[in-house]
Amino acid sequence: xxxxxxxxxxxxxxxxxxxxxxxxxxxxxxxxxxxxxxxxxxxxxxxxxxxxxxxxxxxxxxxxxxxxxxxxxxxxxxxxxxxxxxxxxxxxxxxxxxxxxxxxxxxxxxxxxxxxxxxxxxxxxxxxxxxxxxxxxxxxxxxxxxxxxxx
Amino acid sequence: xxxxxxxxxxxxxxxxxxxxxxxxxxxxxxxxxxxxxxxxxxxxxxxxxxxxxxxxxxxxxxxxxxxxxxxxxxxxxxxxxxxxxxxxxxxxxxxxxxxxxxxxxxxxxxxxxxxxxxxxxxxxxxxxxxxxxxxxxxxxxxxxxxxxxxx
Numbered sequence: 410x411x412x413x414x415x416x417x418x419x420x421x422x423x424x425x426x427x428x429x430x431x432x433x434x435x436x437x438x439x440x441x442x443x444x445x446x447x448x449x450x451x452x453x454x455x456x457x458x459x460x461x462x463x464x465x466x467x468x469x470x471x472x473x474x475x476x477x478x479x480x481x482x483x484x485x486x487x488x489x490x491x492x493x494x495x496x497x498x499x500x501x502x503x504x505x506x507x508x509x510x511x512x513x514x515x516x517x518x519x520x521x522x523x524x525x526x527x528x529x530x531x532x533x534x535x536x537x538x539x540x541x542x543x544x545x546x547x548x549x550x551x552x553x554x555x556x557x558x559x560x
Numbered sequence: 561x562x563x564x565x566x567x568x569x570x571x572x573x574x575x576x577x578x579x580x581x582x583x584x585x586x587x588x589x590x591x592x593x594x595x596x597x598x599x600x601x602x603x604x605x606x607x608x609x610x611x612x613x614x615x616x617x618x619x620x621x622x623x624x625x626x627x628x629x630x631x632x633x634x635x636x637x638x639x640x641x642x643x644x645x646x647x648x649x650x651x652x653x654x655x656x657x658x659x660x661x662x663x664x665x666x667x668x669x670x671x672x673x674x675x676x677x678x679x680x681x682x683x684x685x686x687x688x689x690x691x692x693x694x695x696x697x698x699x700x701x702x703x704x705x706x707x708x709x710x711x
Contacts, residue, residue, distance in 0.1 A: 461628055463623065463627070463629070464615075464620050464650075465624075472615050479706075493653045495653040495654070498645040498648055498650065498670070499646040501646075503614075503646070503709035504709050519649070555628065558632060560630055560631055
Protein backbone atom coordinates (compact mmCIF):
# COMPACT_ATOMS: atom_id res chain seq x y z
CA UNK A 410 0.00 0.00 0.00
CA UNK A 411 1.39 3.37 -1.01
CA UNK A 412 0.52 6.88 0.03
CA UNK A 413 -2.49 8.74 -1.29
CA UNK A 414 -0.45 11.15 -3.37
CA UNK A 415 2.32 8.90 -4.63
CA UNK A 416 1.30 9.31 -8.25
CA UNK A 417 4.42 7.59 -9.56
CA UNK A 418 3.71 4.44 -7.56
CA UNK A 419 0.08 4.47 -8.71
CA UNK A 420 1.06 4.96 -12.33
CA UNK A 421 3.46 2.03 -12.01
CA UNK A 422 0.46 -0.20 -11.25
CA UNK A 423 -1.40 1.06 -14.32
CA UNK A 424 1.72 0.50 -16.41
CA UNK A 425 1.99 -3.08 -15.15
CA UNK A 426 -1.56 -3.57 -16.35
CA UNK A 427 -0.80 -2.06 -19.76
CA UNK A 428 2.18 -4.40 -20.14
CA UNK A 429 0.09 -7.39 -19.08
CA UNK A 430 -2.40 -6.46 -21.79
CA UNK A 431 0.37 -6.26 -24.37
CA UNK A 432 1.69 -9.66 -23.32
CA UNK A 433 -1.79 -11.08 -23.98
CA UNK A 434 -1.81 -9.56 -27.47
CA UNK A 435 -4.11 -6.74 -26.42
CA UNK A 436 -4.09 -2.96 -26.63
CA UNK A 437 -1.60 -1.79 -23.97
CA UNK A 438 -3.64 0.61 -21.85
CA UNK A 439 -3.88 0.02 -18.10
CA UNK A 440 -5.64 1.64 -15.17
CA UNK A 441 -6.25 1.29 -11.46
CA UNK A 442 -8.59 2.80 -8.89
CA UNK A 443 -7.14 3.83 -5.54
CA UNK A 444 -8.64 5.07 -2.31
CA UNK A 445 -7.54 8.27 -0.59
CA UNK A 446 -4.87 6.40 1.37
CA UNK A 447 -3.32 4.96 -1.77
CA UNK A 448 -4.78 1.47 -1.43
CA UNK A 449 -5.51 -0.17 -4.77
CA UNK A 450 -9.20 -1.09 -4.96
CA UNK A 451 -9.19 -2.49 -8.47
CA UNK A 452 -6.95 -2.66 -11.53
CA UNK A 453 -7.39 -3.72 -15.11
CA UNK A 454 -6.53 -3.26 -18.75
CA UNK A 455 -8.17 -2.96 -22.11
CA UNK A 456 -9.70 -6.32 -23.09
CA UNK A 457 -11.04 -5.66 -26.60
CA UNK A 458 -8.78 -8.23 -28.24
CA UNK A 459 -8.52 -10.78 -25.43
CA UNK A 460 -12.27 -11.06 -24.73
CA UNK A 461 -13.66 -9.58 -27.96
CA UNK A 462 -15.19 -7.10 -25.54
CA UNK A 463 -15.46 -3.49 -26.73
CA UNK A 464 -16.80 -2.33 -23.35
CA UNK A 465 -13.68 -3.13 -21.34
CA UNK A 466 -11.42 -0.15 -21.57
CA UNK A 467 -8.70 0.07 -18.95
CA UNK A 468 -10.66 2.49 -16.76
CA UNK A 469 -13.94 0.56 -16.95
CA UNK A 470 -12.06 -2.65 -16.14
CA UNK A 471 -10.46 -1.06 -13.06
CA UNK A 472 -13.82 0.43 -12.03
CA UNK A 473 -15.54 -2.94 -12.43
CA UNK A 474 -12.82 -4.81 -10.57
CA UNK A 475 -13.00 -2.36 -7.65
CA UNK A 476 -16.58 -3.47 -7.05
CA UNK A 477 -19.34 -1.34 -5.59
CA UNK A 478 -18.15 1.70 -3.63
CA UNK A 479 -20.20 4.03 -1.47
CA UNK A 480 -18.61 7.11 -2.97
CA UNK A 481 -15.96 7.92 -5.56
CA UNK A 482 -15.31 11.53 -4.62
CA UNK A 483 -12.24 10.60 -2.60
CA UNK A 484 -11.03 8.00 -5.12
CA UNK A 485 -8.19 8.27 -7.60
CA UNK A 486 -8.35 6.83 -11.12
CA UNK A 487 -4.91 6.28 -12.60
CA UNK A 488 -4.61 5.47 -16.27
CA UNK A 489 -1.72 5.18 -18.69
CA UNK A 490 -3.62 7.17 -21.34
CA UNK A 491 -5.94 10.17 -21.19
CA UNK A 492 -9.48 8.78 -20.73
CA UNK A 493 -11.63 8.64 -23.85
CA UNK A 494 -15.13 10.14 -23.77
CA UNK A 495 -16.61 6.84 -22.59
CA UNK A 496 -14.25 6.72 -19.62
CA UNK A 497 -14.51 10.46 -19.04
CA UNK A 498 -18.27 10.03 -18.81
CA UNK A 499 -17.71 7.31 -16.20
CA UNK A 500 -15.50 9.67 -14.18
CA UNK A 501 -18.07 12.48 -14.36
CA UNK A 502 -21.10 10.33 -13.53
CA UNK A 503 -19.50 8.73 -10.49
CA UNK A 504 -17.73 11.93 -9.47
CA UNK A 505 -14.30 10.36 -9.22
CA UNK A 506 -12.31 13.12 -7.55
CA UNK A 507 -8.84 12.73 -9.05
CA UNK A 508 -7.57 11.37 -12.34
CA UNK A 509 -3.86 10.68 -12.83
CA UNK A 510 -3.12 10.68 -16.58
CA UNK A 511 -0.03 8.77 -17.67
CA UNK A 512 0.10 10.61 -20.98
CA UNK A 513 -2.13 12.70 -23.23
CA UNK A 514 0.26 12.89 -26.20
CA UNK A 515 -1.34 10.02 -28.10
CA UNK A 516 -4.91 11.03 -27.41
CA UNK A 517 -6.54 13.77 -25.34
CA UNK A 518 -10.02 12.27 -24.86
CA UNK A 519 -12.12 14.19 -22.35
CA UNK A 520 -9.32 15.56 -20.17
CA UNK A 521 -10.09 19.25 -20.72
CA UNK A 522 -13.81 18.65 -20.24
CA UNK A 523 -13.15 16.89 -16.94
CA UNK A 524 -10.90 19.71 -15.79
CA UNK A 525 -13.69 22.20 -16.48
CA UNK A 526 -15.91 20.15 -14.22
CA UNK A 527 -13.66 20.34 -11.22
CA UNK A 528 -12.12 16.94 -11.53
CA UNK A 529 -8.52 17.17 -10.35
CA UNK A 530 -6.28 16.12 -13.23
CA UNK A 531 -2.68 15.13 -12.55
CA UNK A 532 -0.71 14.96 -15.80
CA UNK A 533 2.37 12.75 -15.62
CA UNK A 534 3.44 13.12 -19.25
CA UNK A 535 5.18 9.74 -19.09
CA UNK A 536 7.40 8.89 -22.03
CA UNK A 537 7.22 5.22 -21.09
CA UNK A 538 3.41 5.24 -21.37
CA UNK A 539 3.49 7.15 -24.67
CA UNK A 540 6.14 4.90 -26.22
CA UNK A 541 4.42 1.69 -25.15
CA UNK A 542 1.14 2.65 -26.78
CA UNK A 543 2.74 4.52 -29.67
CA UNK A 544 4.67 1.45 -30.78
CA UNK A 545 1.53 -0.68 -30.59
CA UNK A 546 -0.50 1.80 -32.64
CA UNK A 547 2.22 2.02 -35.30
CA UNK A 548 2.01 -1.77 -35.65
CA UNK A 549 -1.77 -2.12 -35.20
CA UNK A 550 -3.46 1.05 -36.45
CA UNK A 551 -6.80 -0.65 -37.19
CA UNK A 552 -7.16 -2.04 -33.68
CA UNK A 553 -6.46 1.35 -32.19
CA UNK A 554 -8.97 3.10 -34.43
CA UNK A 555 -11.56 0.45 -33.65
CA UNK A 556 -10.99 1.01 -29.94
CA UNK A 557 -11.77 4.71 -30.19
CA UNK A 558 -14.63 4.32 -32.67
CA UNK A 559 -12.76 5.91 -35.56
CA UNK A 560 -12.94 3.11 -38.15
CA UNK B 561 -36.31 -8.59 -37.11
CA UNK B 562 -38.17 -5.29 -37.25
CA UNK B 563 -37.72 -2.26 -39.41
CA UNK B 564 -34.98 0.28 -38.87
CA UNK B 565 -37.34 2.98 -37.65
CA UNK B 566 -39.84 0.99 -35.65
CA UNK B 567 -38.94 2.69 -32.40
CA UNK B 568 -41.85 1.16 -30.52
CA UNK B 569 -40.74 -2.36 -31.37
CA UNK B 570 -37.17 -1.53 -30.37
CA UNK B 571 -38.28 0.03 -27.10
CA UNK B 572 -40.30 -3.11 -26.38
CA UNK B 573 -37.04 -5.09 -26.41
CA UNK B 574 -35.41 -2.67 -23.98
CA UNK B 575 -38.49 -2.87 -21.76
CA UNK B 576 -38.31 -6.66 -21.73
CA UNK B 577 -34.74 -6.30 -20.52
CA UNK B 578 -35.76 -3.85 -17.80
CA UNK B 579 -38.44 -6.25 -16.59
CA UNK B 580 -36.00 -9.16 -16.65
CA UNK B 581 -33.69 -7.10 -14.45
CA UNK B 582 -36.52 -6.36 -12.03
CA UNK B 583 -37.41 -10.06 -11.84
CA UNK B 584 -33.80 -10.75 -10.82
CA UNK B 585 -34.03 -8.16 -8.04
CA UNK B 586 -32.07 -5.60 -10.03
CA UNK B 587 -32.52 -2.00 -11.09
CA UNK B 588 -35.08 -2.08 -13.94
CA UNK B 589 -33.29 -0.33 -16.78
CA UNK B 590 -32.91 -2.09 -20.12
CA UNK B 591 -31.30 -1.35 -23.46
CA UNK B 592 -30.57 -2.85 -26.85
CA UNK B 593 -28.37 -2.02 -29.83
CA UNK B 594 -29.88 -2.35 -33.31
CA UNK B 595 -28.45 -2.09 -36.79
CA UNK B 596 -29.90 0.19 -39.47
CA UNK B 597 -32.29 -2.52 -40.63
CA UNK B 598 -33.72 -2.99 -37.16
CA UNK B 599 -31.84 -6.20 -36.34
CA UNK B 600 -31.00 -6.53 -32.66
CA UNK B 601 -27.22 -6.90 -32.25
CA UNK B 602 -27.16 -7.03 -28.46
CA UNK B 603 -29.42 -6.44 -25.48
CA UNK B 604 -28.92 -6.18 -21.76
CA UNK B 605 -29.91 -4.66 -18.48
CA UNK B 606 -28.38 -3.05 -15.44
CA UNK B 607 -26.49 -5.68 -13.40
CA UNK B 608 -25.30 -3.74 -10.35
CA UNK B 609 -27.28 -5.85 -7.90
CA UNK B 610 -27.17 -9.20 -9.69
CA UNK B 611 -23.41 -9.26 -10.32
CA UNK B 612 -22.27 -6.61 -7.82
CA UNK B 613 -21.00 -4.93 -10.96
CA UNK B 614 -21.17 -1.12 -11.05
CA UNK B 615 -19.91 -1.03 -14.65
CA UNK B 616 -22.86 -2.80 -16.21
CA UNK B 617 -25.46 -0.19 -16.95
CA UNK B 618 -28.14 -1.19 -19.44
CA UNK B 619 -26.43 0.56 -22.35
CA UNK B 620 -22.95 -0.78 -21.58
CA UNK B 621 -24.43 -4.29 -21.24
CA UNK B 622 -26.15 -4.01 -24.64
CA UNK B 623 -22.97 -2.57 -26.18
CA UNK B 624 -20.86 -5.40 -24.71
CA UNK B 625 -23.31 -8.08 -25.79
CA UNK B 626 -23.35 -6.75 -29.35
CA UNK B 627 -19.65 -7.57 -29.62
CA UNK B 628 -17.15 -5.73 -31.78
CA UNK B 629 -18.64 -3.68 -34.61
CA UNK B 630 -16.82 -1.98 -37.47
CA UNK B 631 -18.81 1.22 -37.05
CA UNK B 632 -21.58 2.51 -34.84
CA UNK B 633 -22.62 5.52 -36.92
CA UNK B 634 -25.54 3.61 -38.43
CA UNK B 635 -26.47 1.87 -35.18
CA UNK B 636 -29.37 2.63 -32.86
CA UNK B 637 -29.12 2.45 -29.07
CA UNK B 638 -32.49 2.05 -27.43
CA UNK B 639 -32.77 2.48 -23.68
CA UNK B 640 -35.66 2.67 -21.24
CA UNK B 641 -34.05 5.64 -19.46
CA UNK B 642 -32.10 8.67 -20.66
CA UNK B 643 -28.42 7.63 -20.69
CA UNK B 644 -26.33 8.80 -17.74
CA UNK B 645 -23.01 10.58 -18.39
CA UNK B 646 -21.15 7.29 -18.43
CA UNK B 647 -23.41 5.89 -21.13
CA UNK B 648 -23.59 9.24 -22.95
CA UNK B 649 -19.81 9.19 -23.11
CA UNK B 650 -19.99 5.72 -24.64
CA UNK B 651 -22.41 6.98 -27.28
CA UNK B 652 -20.19 9.97 -28.11
CA UNK B 653 -16.92 8.03 -28.22
CA UNK B 654 -18.26 5.34 -30.52
CA UNK B 655 -20.37 7.78 -32.53
CA UNK B 656 -23.58 5.83 -32.17
CA UNK B 657 -25.86 7.63 -34.62
CA UNK B 658 -29.29 7.36 -33.01
CA UNK B 659 -30.46 7.04 -29.41
CA UNK B 660 -34.06 6.12 -28.65
CA UNK B 661 -34.88 7.27 -25.11
CA UNK B 662 -37.74 5.50 -23.36
CA UNK B 663 -38.16 8.30 -20.87
CA UNK B 664 -36.25 11.26 -19.50
CA UNK B 665 -38.70 12.16 -16.72
CA UNK B 666 -36.81 10.30 -13.99
CA UNK B 667 -33.36 11.44 -15.06
CA UNK B 668 -32.03 13.50 -17.96
CA UNK B 669 -28.39 12.35 -17.98
CA UNK B 670 -26.48 13.55 -21.03
CA UNK B 671 -29.38 13.77 -23.48
CA UNK B 672 -29.06 17.50 -24.22
CA UNK B 673 -25.29 17.21 -24.54
CA UNK B 674 -25.66 14.38 -27.05
CA UNK B 675 -28.22 16.36 -29.03
CA UNK B 676 -25.75 19.25 -29.29
CA UNK B 677 -23.25 16.83 -30.79
CA UNK B 678 -25.43 15.76 -33.63
CA UNK B 679 -26.58 12.49 -32.14
CA UNK B 680 -30.16 11.91 -33.27
CA UNK B 681 -32.32 11.62 -30.14
CA UNK B 682 -35.77 10.04 -30.38
CA UNK B 683 -37.75 10.73 -27.22
CA UNK B 684 -40.54 8.23 -26.58
CA UNK B 685 -41.73 9.68 -23.27
CA UNK B 686 -43.04 6.27 -22.25
CA UNK B 687 -45.22 6.20 -19.16
CA UNK B 688 -44.59 2.47 -18.81
CA UNK B 689 -40.81 3.03 -18.64
CA UNK B 690 -41.20 5.91 -16.18
CA UNK B 691 -43.58 4.02 -13.91
CA UNK B 692 -41.49 0.84 -13.87
CA UNK B 693 -38.36 2.68 -12.72
CA UNK B 694 -40.26 5.21 -10.60
CA UNK B 695 -41.82 2.48 -8.49
CA UNK B 696 -38.45 0.80 -8.02
CA UNK B 697 -36.76 4.04 -6.95
CA UNK B 698 -39.54 4.81 -4.47
CA UNK B 699 -38.90 1.41 -2.87
CA UNK B 700 -35.09 1.38 -3.25
CA UNK B 701 -33.82 4.95 -3.18
CA UNK B 702 -30.33 4.01 -1.97
CA UNK B 703 -29.73 1.58 -4.83
CA UNK B 704 -30.78 4.18 -7.35
CA UNK B 705 -28.54 6.85 -5.88
CA UNK B 706 -25.64 4.41 -5.78
CA UNK B 707 -26.20 3.63 -9.45
CA UNK B 708 -25.87 7.27 -10.46
CA UNK B 709 -23.03 8.07 -8.06
CA UNK B 710 -25.13 10.30 -5.82
CA UNK B 711 -24.70 8.56 -2.46
